[in-house]
Amino acid sequence: MINKTATAHWSGGLKDGKGQISTESGALSTQPYGFNTRFEDKPGTNPEELIGAAHAxxxxxxxxxxxxxxxxVADDIDTKATVGLEEKDGGFAITKIHLEMSAKIPGISESDFQEAANTAKENCPVSKVLAGAEITMDAKLIN
Incomplete structure (x- = not known):
């Protein structure tokens, strides 16, 4: 089993508090997050974009x-994950994730491309852990 870690530190209340997120690799080191970065588009990160980055x-x-x-073999694969957070049952829930992928892959047919994309969408480990959300996808072959 492979284990990877991330840490979060939080101080204060929900709206006035501030947090920092770090990853074991150091890719994120004391990256700020808070209510304003999650709900008010202020600089910093938030759990939804981190989930989106992991999924993409x-x-x-x-x-x-x-x-x-x-x-x-792909020359290029570009994937964007849009993570939808909405009010639900008196709280918030991640209910939808939409993947937008485009790829340049010499020699593959459109049907094989779509089949491979759908297999990846259903079977990547992050898709599996996020199965409680509706996961949709648009896949575009660029050749």
Whole structure:
């Protein structure tokens, strides 16, 4: 089993508090987050964009692996994940994630491309852990 860690520190109340997020790798080190970065588009990060980054990255890697089943290798894969947070049942919930992917892959058919993309969407580890949300996708082959 592979274990990766991230830490969060929080001080104060919900609206006036401030937090910092760090990752084991150091890719994020005391990155600020708070109510204003989550709900008011202020500088800093928030849990939803971090989930989006994880999902986009995981999907892209899974897709590149699955392309091997089609004897294909991508020149480029670009994935954007939009994570939807909404009020639900007296609180908030992540209810939707939409993946937008475009890829340049020499020699692959559109049907094989779509099949590989859907397989990656269903089977990447982050998709599996986020299965409680509706995950949709638009996949575009650029050749």
């Amino acid at each position: 990255g995981c999907f892209s890697m899974a897709f590149s692996m699955i392309l091997g089943n089609y004897d294909a």
